[in-house]
Structure formats: structure tokens, C-alpha cells
Amino acid sequence: MSDLNYWEPRSLLDAVSLLANLGDQVRPLAGGTDLLVKMKKGPINWKGIVNLKSLTELKGINKKGETIMIGALTQISSLLENPLVQIHFPVLVDAARSLGTPQVRNLATIGGNLCNASPAADVALVLLMYEASLLITGPNGSRKVPVQAFYVGPGQTVLQQGELLTAIEMALPPLNSKGVFYKHGKRKSHEIALVNVAVLLTPQPGTKQIARARIAVGSVASTQLRIKDAEDYLTDSLATLSVFEQAAKLAKEAVDPIDDVRSTASYRKQMVGVLTRRALVEAWGGDL
Numbered sequence: 001m002s003d004l005n006y007w008e009p010r011s012l013l014d015a016v017s018l019l020a021n022l023g024d025q026v027r028p029l030a031g032g033t034d035l036l037v038k039m040k041k042g043p044i045n046w047k048g049i050v051n052l053k054s055l056t057e058l059k060g061i062n063k064k065g066e067t068i069m070i071g072a073l074t075q076i077s078s079l080l081e082n083p084l085v086q087i088h089f090p091v092l093v094d095a096a097r098s099l100g101t102p103q104v105r106n107l108a109t110i111g112g113n114l115c116n117a118s119p120a121a122d123v124a125l126v127l128l129m130y131e132a133s134l135l136i137t138g139p140n141g142s143r144k145v146p147v148q149a150f151y152v153g154p155g156q157t158v159l160q161q162g163e164l165l166t167a168i169e170m171a172l173p174p175l176n177s178k179g180v181f182y183k184h185g186k187r188k189s190h191e192i193a194l195v196n197v198a199v200l201l202t203p204q205p206g207t208k209q210i211a212r213a214r215i216a217v218g219s220v221a222s223t224q225l226r227i228k229d230a231e232d233y234l235t236d237s238l239a240t241l242s243v244f245e246q247a248a249k250l251a252k253e254a255v256d257p258i259d260d261v262r263s264t265a266s267y268r269k270q271m272v273g274v275l276t277r278r279a280l281v282e283a284w285g286g287d288l
Contacts, residue, residue, distance in 0.1 A: 005048030012057060012137060012166065018050050020139040020162025026050050028164065030073055030112040033104050058111070058166055061085060070168040072111025076123065077102070079110065088172050091179035091198060095126040098183050111165045114147070117155050120193045120219035126181055128224050129198035129216040132170045138163030151223040177202040177212075180279040184271055193219045194263045197251075197275040201234075201283045208239045208286070215247070215276060220255040220268050227251045230276070241281070241288045248277035 007026070009015040019028060026048040029035055038044070052058070058073040061082045068084055079085050079096040086093055099105055099113070099122050113123040114134065124147075132147045139162040147168075150157050159165065173179075179200040183193045196219055202212040213234035215227040230250040237243050252273035257265040281288065 006051065007048065008051045008054055010054055012055055012164070015050060015052060015055060016137060016139055016162050016164060019164065022048065022050075023161050028052055030115075031075065031108040032112075033100070033108040034112060034116045052164070066172050068170050068172065070110055070170075072114075072165045072167055073109050074111075075106060076100075076108045076110060076113070077105040079123075080105070089126075089130060089170065091129065091181045091200065092123065092126050094181045095122040095183075095198070098122050098181070110168060114150065114168070115157060115159070115165055117151050117153075117157050117223075118192075119154055119222060119224055120196065121224070122181070122183055122193060122196055122218075125196050125216050125218040125224050126179075126198045127168060127170070128226060129179065129200055129214050130170050130173070131214070132168050134165055135167040135169060136163050137166045142166075144169070148226060153222045173200065174202050174212075176205060178283045178285060179214075180283045182275045182279050184275060192262070195219050195268050195271040195275060197272065197279050199276065199279040199283050201239075201280065203239070203284075210234050210237050210239055213247075215251055215280075217251060217255060217272055217276070220257040220272055225255065227254050227276075229254060234280075239284050239286070239288060244277055244280040244284070244288070247280060248273045251276040 007018055009018055025046055027046055029049045029051045058071045060071045061084055062069050063084050076096045076099055080093055113121050128147050134145045134147055134150055136143050177200055181198045183196045185194050198216045200214040204211045213231045215230050218224040230247040234247050252269055255272050257268035259265045
């Protein structure tokens with residue numbers, strides 16, 4: 001590893017200024033669980049690190065009205081322990097628990113999981129399913145971006161020079177909603193997903209009708225995907241096994257994975273259908 005310069009800003013303003021002035025010469029460091037791996041693999045074409053860990057204003061989980069705000073530097077392990085997340089976003093807890101090992105979760109941050117822009121990321125997939133908005137601060141001020149518009153491709157986001165992801169904002173889902181997260185890999189732990197699926201169903205109270213459906217899938221395209229055709233098909237439908245099977249078929253048809261060293265495209269495509277059907281049945285939870 002070559003010699004690197006190191007900066008540790010004490011405020012968000014200082015961090016933005018450093019990143020804006022230094023540009024591609026540096027990389028921001030949050031938890032480091034992805035960045036340090038890349039550095040060790042090398043070679044790298046940049047000259048320094050801007051450590052963000054002192055920016056306490058970017059840490060913590062708070063409820064504001066009907067939304068929850070999660071600071072971008074909040075550790076993944078904090079999601080497991082926070083009662084607001086446990087009550088309102090239990091699927092996020094499940095995804096956080098699936099990420100790496102306890103040691104990794106104690107270092108990794110929710111913002112880092114998003115900014116790494118892996119098509120297989122577990123926490124980021126569930127944030128897509130929950131329709132999170134991302135708050136970004138840069139030299140030209142602040143802006144808000146829907147999470148589905150944040151990704152450009154593998155490892156690429158819409159962040160411009162000097163910009164930082166500062167917080168994640170999510171509206172509280174209806175209390176009668178139920179979600180499910182599935183991660184499929186070769187091992188049961190510390191594994192990158194071959195396919196991951198997150199679904200959320202909201203029933204019409206007292207009926208078998210589906211008021212709202214959300215389906216997100218990962219590791220099957222250059223970015224994570226919402227399966228809109230399947231969501232639209234489920235909305236206002238009666239919850240039956242055949243309806244869920246058809247939605248799973250639409251999800252399977254919507255993805256276009258690739259062959260790589262971890263899996264074949266045909267296997268990934270098949271598993272999207274299998275996992276989506278299974279997740280929808282589990283999320284509904286009632287008689288079908």
C-alpha cells in the first residue's frame with residue numbers, strides 16, 4: 001500500500017470543503033469495511049483519506065412526526081438495537097442482522113452500505129423497499145434524492161464532487177403492514193447475496209384485499225430494482241396463492257441477471273421467482 005494523506009474534519013462544513021477541493025484525490029471513510037478491503041486489494045489511484053468518524057451530527061436515529069431520520073454514519077449494529085426501527089421497520093432489522101459478522105456490523109455504517117452501491121447490498125435493498133429518501137449535502141447546499149434514483153451503476157451513485165450523504169429519511173408505513181426479507185447465498189452467514197428480495201404488503205383492514213405492495217430485488221441487475229409491474233398487479237387484488245404466484249412470475253420476468261463466478265444468470269432468475277413467492281406468502285401471513 002502506498003503512502004496516503006489523512007484528514008479528520010471536525011464539522012460537516014469542513015468535510016464538504018475538503019472533498020470539494022481535493023476531488024478524486026481522496027476518498028471519504030465512514031466505517032471502512034468496504035473501503036479498506038479495496039485499499040488492500042489495490043492498486044488505488046487516489047492519494048488520501050478523509051475520515052468522517054468525528055462528525056457526530058451524522059449519527060443517530062430520531063422520529064420526526066410521521067418520519068424517521070437515520071444519520072448516515074449510524075452503525076449497522078445500532079439498527080438492531082433501536083426500538084423505533086424494531087417497531088416501525090422490522091425488515092430493516094432483519095437485513096442489518098444479515099450483514100457480515102458482529103465485528104463488521106459494529107464498524108459498518110448505513111450510509112456506507114448505500115454509497116458502496118453494490119447491487120447485492122442487503123440494507124440498501126430494504127431501504128429501497130421502504131421508499132427511503134436520501135439527504136445529501138455539498139458545496140452548493142443540500143438536496144433530497146429518492147433512493148431509487150441514487151444509483152447509476154455498480155459502485156456508482158449520483159454524488160457529485162464534494163457531496164456527502166448525510167441522512168436517510170423514511171415515512172412510517174401503516175402499522176398493519178408486514179414485510180419480509182430473504183437473502184440467498186451459498187453460506188448461511190457472512191455471505192454476499194446471490195439473490196436478495198424484500199417485500200412489504202399492506203392489507204385493506206378487515207379484508208383479504210391488498211391495499212399496497214412493494215417488491216425489491218437485488219443482485220440480479222446493475223442496480224437494485226423495484227418490481228413495479230408485480231406491485232401494480234398486487235395492488236387492489238385479493239390475496240390468494242395464485243395471485244402471489246403470478247406476481248412472482250412477473251418479478252422473475254422483470255430481471256436480467258448475468259453469469260459470474262458466484263452464480264449463473266438462469267439460477268438467479270429462477271430464484272427471484274421462488275423467493276418472491278415465498279416472501280409474499282409469509283408477509284401476508286393469513287389464510288390463502
